[in-house]
Amino acid sequence: MTDHEFKIDELMDGEELTDKQKKIIISAIESFSEKGFSATSTSEIAKKAGVAEGTIFRHYKTKKDLLLAIxxxxxxxxxxxxxxxxxxxxxxxxxxxxxxxxxxxxxxxxxxxxxxxxxxxxxxxxxxxxxxxxxxxxxxxxxxxxxxxxxxxxxxxxxxxxxxxxxxxxxxxxxxxxxxxxxxxxxxxxxxxxxxxxxxxxxxxxxxxxxxxxxxxx
Missing domain, CATH: 1.10.357 (Tetracycline Repressor; domain 2)
Known part of the structure; x- marks a missing residue:
């Protein structure tokens, strides 16, 4: 388990996340923190997470839902x-x-x-x-x-x-x-x-x- 994954598990205490969800959230945190919400695209998050962009929308309906999940x-x-x-x-x-x-x-x-x-x-x-x-x-x-x-x-x-x-x-x-x-x-x-x-x-x-x-x- 990486340091990032440990922090995600700690932050999402009590919530079961798949490995792909963890990767998406970690990538979104890094991108939103570096560039801001508006300047970050879901395609960038997907690329950084190593998943298809459609995978993000299977777990989170919109980019704002992803923001709220974080x-x-x-x-x-x-x-x-x-x-x-x-x-x-x-x-x-x-x-x-x-x-x-x-x-x-x-x-x-x-x-x-x-x-x-x-x-x-x-x-x-x-x-x-x-x-x-x-x-x-x-x-x-x-x-x-x-x-x-x-x-x-x-x-x-x-x-x-x-x-x-x-x-x-x-x-x-x-x-x-x-x-x-x-x-x-x-x-x-x-x-x-x-x-x-x-x-x-x-x-x-x-x-x-x-x-x-x-x-x-x-």
């Missing part, structure tokens, strides 16, 4: 778990400080991003242009993350570690800061000389300087 699992495994998995750690282990939660969350999602960079790049590039992707994003944010994040905010507000502002404002500040760092680090300026440990700490401190409550240092 992006939907990323929504489920990258966006939703961003909070859900680490929220359970917070509530189960009761991190004393919100900074500890933020660091665990950032490092957890950084690991996933590194392993699935081309797929996440497609997600970031294509969401503004496809209503279906926007709906997927809203679904996972709204149903899987937002309610849990409100509980998380209330948890730390009750401890006096986050100021009393609406949860949606906290949500926006945290996500824009963390995603902004990860996108800059791995997509926009990957060639820059990054000190990841220092940048992680700066990102967390930047968030906390805006959110810190009266007991945040206690």
């Amino acid at each position: 992006v939907a699992p990323v929504m489920a495994k990258f966006v939703a778990p961003f909070i859900i998995k680490d929220l359970k750690k917070v509530l189960d282990q009761d991190y004393e400080h919100v900074e500890d939660f933020l660091k665990a969350m950032l490092e957890n999602r950084r690991d996933f991003l590194i392993k699935n960079l081309p797929t996440v790049k497609i997600l970031v590039q294509e969401i503004p242009f496809h209503p279906e992707l926007k709906e997927l994003f809203k679904e996972h944010i709204g149903l899987q993350i937002y309610e849990r994040f409100i509980k998380l905010v209330e948890y730390y507000q009750a401890k006096g570690q986050i100021i009393e502002i609406p949860a949606y404002s906290v949500f926006r500040m945290v996500f824009s800061s963390i995603f902004g760092y990860l996108i800059a680090r791995y997509m926009i300026l990957p060639e820059a000389e990054w000190d990841d440990e220092a940048e992680t700490e700066r990102t967390i401190q930047f968030i906390m300087h805006g959110l810190a409550g009266p007991n945040s240092g206690n």
